[in-house]
Amino acid sequence: MKKGLTVSVIFKAQSLNYGEGFGNISELKKVSRGDGNQYTVASRQCIRYDIVRLGAEIFNWNLQVVDKSKGTVQFKDELTIADSQEMDLFGYMKTGKKTESSQGGSDTRSAVIKLSNAISLEPYRSDMDFLTNKGLADRINEHPNLANVEQHLSYYTYTFTIDLSRVGIDGEIEITNEEKCKRVLEFLEIVKILNRNIRGRQENLSPVFAIGGIYNIANPYFLGRIKLNSSKEGFKIDTKVIDDVLESTFLGNNIKDDTYVGINEGCFINKNKFEEKLGDRVLGVNSFFDNLIKFVKKYYGV
Incomplete structure (x- = not known):
């Protein structure tokens, strides 16, 4: 029986994903919307x-699964989903x-877990951080180098969707239900404590x-609704x-x-609105x- 698990989450973080920038300015990845605002993105x-x-x-997920034997970095031909959770x-x-006898082609598997970009829920207001390496330069009596870094502290939202019926199945290969369950549960545990190391910060x-559940179809119901x-x-x-959904x-x-x-508790001031709609299905995040x-x-x- 097919079932889909989908969850949309909100988290609070600062300056998560930088683009190439220009000169001595480091730019955050952003999208522009019709309301005239820019919103930062973590891809x-x-x-x-x-x-x-x-x-x-x-x-202990197995990450020793790639090589460059065909001129590009990709997963090894001899390995399968049985060898790699990723x-x-x-x-x-x-x-x-x-x-001479073949034009090649590609062997592909679409993701079982679909992730969306994380989009800020508060608009970017051109906050900048001015940086120097003065501490190092002073040690050798040199002028410091200067840098400008865009900064944005915001709530963000992203959505993940899992087609539970496809986990651990790829053509003729199928792992045990115990291993399928283990992989999904490990993913959920990771989401609970997810962090990002960036520019000396964690x-x-x-x-x-978080809002979602297990439904009869793998569909991101609350994506774009937060x-x-x-x-x-x-x-x-x-x-x-959300009520319309x-x-x-x-x-x-x-x-x-x-x-x-x-x-x-304490993050948002209208928890009661969800309790009015869903009653005892409003839980703490860990209980969720x-x-x-x-x-x-x-x-x-x-």
Whole structure:
């Protein structure tokens, strides 16, 4: 039976992903919107990088899976998803080698876990940080070098979606249900404590808010539906758009019936709005993920 797990999260962090920049200015990656504002972006690639990094550090995920035997860095031909959690969960492409009798081609697997970019929920206001290496330069009586770095402290949101029926299956290869379950649970544990090392800082990307559940289709229901409203009292999550999603149906099933919310106390001032809508399915963030873990174990019969 097909099932899809999807969660949209909010976390709070600063200056997560830089582009190439120019001169002595380091620019954050940004997108522009029709409201006239710019919003900073942490790409799905950088989120994937840190998930895989923590998978190796905490759960000993196998990262010795790449080479350059065909002129480009890619996954080794002889390895399969049975050898690599990364290849299983995030997909791969192995290019074929052209010969006199063959034009090559590619062997690909689309990602089982789909990640979105993380987009800031607060607009970028051109904050800059002026830096020098004065401490080093003074040691040898030299003039310091100067740099300008864009800075942005904001709440961010991203979404992940997992097609549970595709985990651990690739053509004729299929791993055990125990290993399928283990890989999904390890991913969820990583999301709970996700962090990013950047420019001497370690930023905390662990969720302060999460909404989602396990549904009859792998669809990112709440992607693009998370918005913040600010006031002197604090931040509110805009519940109007979310309410419309909760009241929608698919194949006769109401989305609300399978949806849970995790929210940390003190981060947002309108937790009661979710409690009015979802009752006892509004939990703390840790309890929210514990609930997902319980459902995943049940799905795989572990």
